[in-house]
Amino acid sequence: MASIYDVAAAAGVSITTVSHVYSGNRHVAADTVARVMEAAKDLDYSPRLSARALATGRSMILGVCFPAESSLLHRNPYFPALLEGLSAAAGKQGYGFLLIPNALGEDGVSQGELLGQLDGVIIADPAEDDVRLAAFLERDLPVITVGRWMSRQDIPWVDNDHSKALENLFIHLDEQGYERPLLLNKRPTISYESDVEQAFQRETAARGLPGRTVWCEDFFSQKTYDVAREILTAGDRPDVIIASTDSQALSVLQAASDLGIDIPGELGVVGEGETVLAASSIPPLTSIRVFPDKLGDLAVGLMLDLLNGGGGERSKLVPVELVVRASTERRSGMEASP
């Protein structure tokens, strides 16, 4: 492995010059640059990042950290999509992403070891009590969250504008004549869930409607189906169910189908996440589209601001998009007008 010394010798310059050719930190004469680059290519040289990190005090590595809860990373496509967004954005700036294992914190060993390496950490959907997060703050690692950390509002974040999403959704539901909404939500442990709840209460209150929420702990199993079935067979049946994830909404569709309930005539169904599932379900699902790649991009931007002196470290809200499909469209635009 060639070092900066080898390149300097081959190019007939000092290591300082080679260093500056690579860092761009000061001007180097064009022909000198050419000579250095050629020597570097000949020797197959590239700067050792660990040496650079030691000299600068910056590793150029960011950590990323997903909810520990039941390996959500691979059950909800939102997270891998976010990870890609983060990784792409960071890559463009020369930063890399280290995935922080969920086990961190239980396993005392790797904890300090790995964290010492990081320039900062991005946390997706932080739970209040996650032991890892406490560790980051103690070492005062720069932290950005995707979704807000409810107990520490001072930490810069990016987030989806769920509030606006529900505002728009209710306008749509008004148009479609739905009047007995029900929110199928998870008991709030992250900001998303409490945002949705609050916005739901706000919108229903504004319309004089009851803001009925059913809490449903389990996102992905048979349980959601059972809960949905119970809701649909009980006395006071809602005419539209808003589910906090697309997969929950699919369970509702299924339960309704099994009970012979017509969708969207007797029951509207709305999901959130706009996964592949939503477009291809029967009937296609009205859903709220989020943009994890955009979130990733902004989160990295915020992090870099923080690392580079922290000028504009303002948090950012990302617009979402209501995608209307058959599951709530009982009056087409054509018929509605006159």
Add this chain to the structure above:
Amino acid sequence: MASIYDVAAAAGVSITTVSHVYSGNRHVAADTVARVMEAAKDLDYSPRLSARALATGRSMILGVCFPAESSLLHRNPYFPALLEGLSAAAGKQGYGFLLIPNALGEDGVSQGELLGQLDGVIIADPAEDDVRLAAFLERDLPVITVGRWMSRQDIPWVDNDHSKALENLFIHLDEQGYERPLLLNKRPTISYESDVEQAFQRETAARGLPGRTVWCEDFFSQKTYDVAREILTAGDRPDVIIASTDSQALSVLQAASDLGIDIPGELGVVGEGETVLAASSIPPLTSIRVFPDKLGDLAVGLMLDLLNGGGGERSKLVPVELVVRASTERRSGMEASP
């Protein structure tokens, strides 16, 4: 930030001793260890990994690399699950995982920079022509693949035993009396797809059945549905369709349902991947379960072997499991016996 010098001074020992307390590379007297650890805790010290990396020539960071094709990472839950397996296994050994952005290679900038940092790279489902892979081998970075690299069989790999999976599947299909199988597969660009094709041909040939394969480029869109519909309405209708992913299989289920074809009576359907979808579809889907966490574990093990002198760098095949559900179960075990 405290350094090894601060700790040594506070504990009244040399930096060598502190170093050895942390590395475990030589014995240190128990009370000395205690003194050092206390000083370290007081000073909130943890070794700077970049310094360690510079001194040892090892970064303790592995790269991981997923198929570039249309961001498969977030469309197929297999990949995030694998990533978690890798990350957990690596974490236990003090290694971290850097996600290599898909853009790498197009963007010349970050290429050398990031790669210089890595001790090795694990590649999931390598495509033959991926430019990134060429780059790794040129720099002779140690490489392990998950799924085999078809053009370079010399590279150590871990893989699912798809061949055995199809063997078992066909035994099951025999029992259920299926006789006109059709394979819905993707044109082979990775070893998985060609393994499945080969095993399918082998099993059908052994039974004197036609080995009919339909190639279907698009895994997740409407297209699969259309292809399935075409297959089911054409003259020579299969009595069982084996799909190369669960989501493909779901499209088949849907098409069959729309056409009023009874499952599993008139048509059996089999998926692969054993995602959450399989268990909750209507009817529940017979599928081949893979164990990405296990693969991740073994891949990391192989990588460490390679890094530590490369003793037992033998590749490994991981058993998979046939999960029989209603979509192929037309004769229950009860009825079948007499």
Add this chain to the structure above:
DNA sequence: TTGTAAGCGTTATCAA
């Protein structure tokens, strides 16, 4: 059982 001192490959501060 412990310590001294020479690297590891960069960047950064001076100075020219």
Add this chain to the structure above:
DNA sequence: TTGATAACGCTTACAA
């Protein structure tokens, strides 16, 4: 426009 040289914080012979 370029160079010497001292950090950066660790590991690891070699010595004691």
